[in-house]
Amino acid sequence: MLRPEPGATATCDAARERGLQPVKLPLFKVEPIVWDAPDPAAFDGLLLTSANALRHRGPELDKLRALPVYAVGEATAAEAASAGFVVSFAGSGGVEELLAAIDPDLRLLHPCGEQWREPRAPRQSITHLPVYRAAELPGPDLSGLQGAVVAVHSPRAAARLAELAAVAGVDISGAALAAISQEAARAAGDGWEQVVTAGEPNEGALLALAARLCNTSDR
Numbered sequence: 001m002l003r004p005e006p007g008a009t010a011t012c013d014a015a016r017e018r019g020l021q022p023v024k025l026p027l028f029k030v031e032p033i034v035w036d037a038p039d040p041a042a043f044d045g046l047l048l049t050s051a052n053a054l055r056h057r058g059p060e061l062d063k064l065r066a067l068p069v070y071a072v073g074e075a076t077a078a079e080a081a082s083a084g085f086v087v088s089f090a091g092s093g094g095v096e097e098l099l100a101a102i103d104p105d106l107r108l109l110h111p112c113g114e115q116w117r118e119p120r121a122p123r124q125s126i127t128h129l130p131v132y133r134a135a136e137l138p139g140p141d142l143s144g145l146q147g148a149v150v151a152v153h154s155p156r157a158a159a160r161l162a163e164l165a166a167v168a169g170v171d172i173s174g175a176a177l178a179a180i181s182q183e184a185a186r187a188a189g190d191g192w193e194q195v196v197t198a199g200e201p202n203e204g205a206l207l208a209l210a211a212r213l214c215n216t217s218d219r
Helices: 007-017 074-082 095-101 155-168 182-187 203-214
Strands: 028-032 045-048 069-072 087-091 107-113 125-136 149-152 176-179 194-197
Touching: 007 203, 028 155, 045 074, 069 074, 069 095, 074 087, 087 095, 149 155, 149 203, 155 182, 176 182, 176 203, 182 194, 194 203
Parallel strands: 045 069, 045 107, 069 087, 107 125, 149 176, 176 194
Antiparallel strands: 028 125
16 A cells, blocks of 8 residues: 555555455645635635545645535544534545536635646536655565555555666566556556556555456456
């Protein structure tokens, strides 16, 4: 599992419930950055695509508490509710699925990471505001990749894993990669035994895919 903490531990716990034996290899550390909250009157809601925006929000996000939350994923919605925000809508898929399901005329503020991805053809007006960053950690020991199934939650993690494996001269031809999205699958590059994309862009689907790959008889 390549996710930063605390997501890495949560994902490993969920993987164990599926009978898997996960190994944590976090590639990034999430940390807050300095930012200033805009006037909440300029927006109709908050678009939250990661619980990291809440975990590392600082006092500025509390100034936007009156805005309803449109959250991608149950974990992000739960984090928002526990922080005192009112969740207006929680999507079970990716950000595009959520945006397609809500009012197209909304003006949304998106507290996000420094490296954010623009949604494809959004109907809403979206203002992206970085409130945290994912800083690279030193490369972990990747010698155990041979014969493993690697679950990747983002294109950035997939690209960094491929880069670190190439620099270290690690053979990835016997490793399978379970990607949360097609973008993550493409970012992983070539040379893997197989690269398979989850049916839906959420952790449940990703772990189901990883379990299937781990239990494939010809691996």
